Structures are given as structure tokens and as C-alpha cells.
Amino acid sequence: MDILSDTLHVVRLTGALFFNANLGSPWAFYSPPADELRTHLPSPSEGLTLFHIVDRGECWITVEGQASFLLREGDAVVFPHGNPHFLSSLEKPKTADVQPVPIDYLVQSSKGGVASVNFGGQGEVSRIVCGYLQCDQKFNPLVGSMPTAIWLRRDRNKQSPMIARDGKFAPWSVVPVANGQWLETTLQHTLRELSDASPGNIAMLTRLSEIMFVEVLRRYMTQLPEEYKGWLAAVRDRSVGKVLELMHSEPSREWTIEDLASAAAMSRSTLAQRFTSLIGETPMQYLTGWRMQVAKSLLRQTDLTIGAIASRTGYASEVAFNHAFKRYVGQPPVTWRRGETPPLKEDLRKTSTSVVPRK
Numbered sequence: 633m634d635i636l637s638d639t640l641h642v643v644r645l646t647g648a649l650f651f652n653a654n655l656g657s658p659w660a661f662y663s664p665p666a667d668e669l670r671t672h673l674p675s676p677s678e679g680l681t682l683f684h685i686v687d688r689g690e691c692w693i694t695v696e697g698q699a700s701f702l703l704r705e706g707d708a709v710v711f712p713h714g715n716p717h718f719l720s721s722l723e724k725p726k727t728a729d730v731q732p733v734p735i736d737y738l739v740q741s742s743k744g745g746v747a748s749v750n751f752g753g754q755g756e757v758s759r760i761v762c763g764y765l766q767c768d769q770k771f772n773p774l775v776g777s778m779p780t781a782i783w784l785r786r787d788r789n790k791q792s793p794m795i796a797r798d799g800k801f802a803p804w805s806v807v808p809v810a811n812g813q814w815l816e817t818t819l820q821h822t823l824r825e826l827s828d829a830s831p832g833n834i835a836m837l838t839r840l841s842e843i844m845f846v847e848v849l850r851r852y853m854t855q856l857p858e859e860y861k862g863w864l865a866a867v868r869d870r871s872v873g874k875v876l877e878l879m880h881s882e883p884s885r886e887w888t889i890e891d892l893a894s895a896a897a898m899s900r901s902t903l904a905q906r907f908t909s910l911i912g913e914t915p916m917q918y919l920t921g922w923r924m925q926v927a928k929s930l931l932r933q934t935d936l937t938i939g940a941i942a943s944r945t946g947y948a949s950e951v952a953f954n955h956a957f958k959r960y961v962g963q964p965p966v967t968w969r970r971g972e973t974p975p976l977k978e979d980l981r982k983t984s985t986s987v988v989p990r991k
Contacts, residue, residue: 635867636853638880639774640846642929643679647841649763650735651747652687652826657721657755662732666714672736677766679775680714681845687823689758694718694725695781699801701794706786706809708819710848712778714764721758723795735762761826763841773911773918777862779805782852784815804860807851815851818844866910871896875907875915883923884946889915919946924960927953931969938965 663669666680673680684691685708693709694700695717702723703709711717718725718732725732730753783806785792790808794801809816822840825833853864866872874896879887892915893903907915923945930941942953957965 635873635876635880636849640849642925643767643774644929644933645765645767645842645845646677647763647765647838647845649761649826649837649841651749652759652761653749653751654757654759655689655721656750656752656757658727658730659752660718660720660722660725660730660732661735662725663711663714663717663719663735665716669714669736673764673766679767681765682711682714683763683765683841683844684709684719685761685763685819685823687759687761689756689760690721691758691760692718692720692723692725693781693783694720694723695801697797697800698780699794699796701783701801702792703783704786704789704792706816706819707789707792708784708809708844710782710784710845711780712775712782713780715780717781719760721752721755761823763837765841765845773863773866773913773921776912777864778849778852781805782807782848784809784819784848786816787811804852804855804857807848807855815844815847818847861910861912863911866907869906869910871898871903872907872910875903876918879915879919879922883919883926884944886946887919920956920960923947924957927957927965928961928968931965941965 663682666682669682670677670680684693684703686703686705688705690705691703692700693703695715700723701709719735720730720732722730733751779802781801783794785806785808787808787810794806807815809819818840822837822844825836825840849864853868856865867876875892878892878895889900889904893900896903898906904914907918911918913921927941927945930936930944936944938953939950942948942950945953947953947956954964957963957968961968
């Protein structure tokens, strides 16, 4: 079984573009935390990944407390968790000449489509394409194993400067992009498709952004060091990977730690130690979490009854499943299926700031 494909199928990524922007220097934008930015999107989601592609010119990316690095033409950056960050024509985005504008101004301008924006001063113009991927559930082991940012750097730009802070930007978070590779061609197809008004344009852009993210995952995964810990490292570990494969292939089976250890040719204690060391939770905790992700996928994507979903996810009764789901998710499965969410304490949509476009 391909565990990565299985997981991505369950979390169901949906890609979209916010805008393409022609930005005259000096300019600066601030991207707020994902929980705030999600309130401006046309559909609800639990997970939000952001990406920016430089089509022309250059763009400084600043992740406070971690690093600043310069994207040049053909480069891109992915924020798997949607962490707050700055985009700017300047190394330091906050100066007397320019104050960062909340990026949700541009998100609202898109109105569900792809907005074209002209903004900034009278200096050198850069063209930046920004987009996002949503998933209707956040599978913590997958997302949690990814860094704050992944820099997709074209080989020709490998001398681009990076200012690391506190040593927090790991070298394996820089993914090289060579001519002719899947990643390079996907980025280029995305930019070309954006300039084309052919029928099916939005659908094509959606698929391209999803393909880009999967390829980024694959490339990042292959260059992780041996000592790296996390879900992606666990997937490629021979013993723990086998255990994950079993859980994913048969979530309805009444697995015990003895069954899993035997299949992996390990003792119970060795499996528990190795699994917890890599993933950060015990095999049984992971199994419960995976069953809940499968249940959420079935609730949203099928018309199966609650009882049928309970059976498919390893619960002997609908009552037991209801209790487990509410404990894990915070809502009964019927409520979650309807998409009902508790109201925010504060309407974050009222905090956006208007800006004056570049003249």
C-alpha cells in the first residue's frame, strides 16, 4: 500500500489561487495565521497550506524568528501549516517607507476567482502568484512532520541569500528545482495557465496546485536526514512503515499491539519505543486518530449511515463510535457531517485593512 497516497486521499486536498499581483517596489504584505485567514475563504476547512510563486522579479520572504530568504524568478515557497509570514520587496518588511498590508485584503478581492492586483510604489515591478490548498480535516501526523516553510529554489538561483535566525531553518527545507523536473514543469504550467483564459482554466489551476504540493511532499521526504523524526520519516522506516501500512489498509480490524509487533517482527516494547520516537504517539493512539480521519472522510464524501461508518472504522457499535468521535473531534458525527461549527468569539473578518492600489 502507498501510505502517502492513502493519506492524501483521505484528507482530500483542494487547491485554488488567490491572486496574481504586479507589485512595484517598495511593497510589503503580511500573511496572518491560518486560523484567521480561513475566515475569508469561500468554504470552511481545518487545514490550510499557502504557496507563493515568483513569475518575474524577486520577493523577500520573512518568517519571524526563523529566516529571511530571497525568492527570484522561478522560485516558490510553501507554508504547509499556513504560518504567519511577510512578503516584501525589502529584506526588512517593516520600514519607514513601507508598512505591510494584510494579505486578506487581496484574498477578499479575489471573490472566489483569481484576482489581478496592481500595488506598491514606482520602483522595479515583480509579479507574484499566490494560492492555497485546503483540506476538510487536519491529519496532524502528516502536517506536523512538515516544517514551517519549504523553499523551492531553482538551480540557477542557488546563490540567493538566506539570513537564518537561531539556526531554525533546516537545510533540507530547501528543495532544489532543476530544469525538466516534474516540480519545475508544474510551476511553469501553473504560470502559463494563469495567463490563459481557456475554458476549464480554474479547474486546471486547481489540479496543478494539488500536483505541486504532492511533488513537494515527495521531494522533501526523499532528502530528510536519517536522524529526522516525524510521520514522513516513519513512512519510510521499514518496521514502523509496515505497521502504518497495516493500520491504513485495515482500519476496521481489531488490532492489538501484539498483532502489530508480530507483523513487524519486533517485540511489543521495541515497537512502542520506535513508533513513539518517530511519530510522537503510541501505535494505539495513532490508530484511533487514523480511524477518526477515515470516519470524517466517509461522513463528508459518502451517504453511509453512522452505523456503517462505525463498522468500517473498527467500532463494535454506533454508540461506541459516537462517543469516540465526539471525544476526538469535539462534536457528534451527525453535527460534523452537516458542517456545523461553533461561532467565533470574535468576527475576524472585521479586521481587514484597506489599501490604495499602485498608480
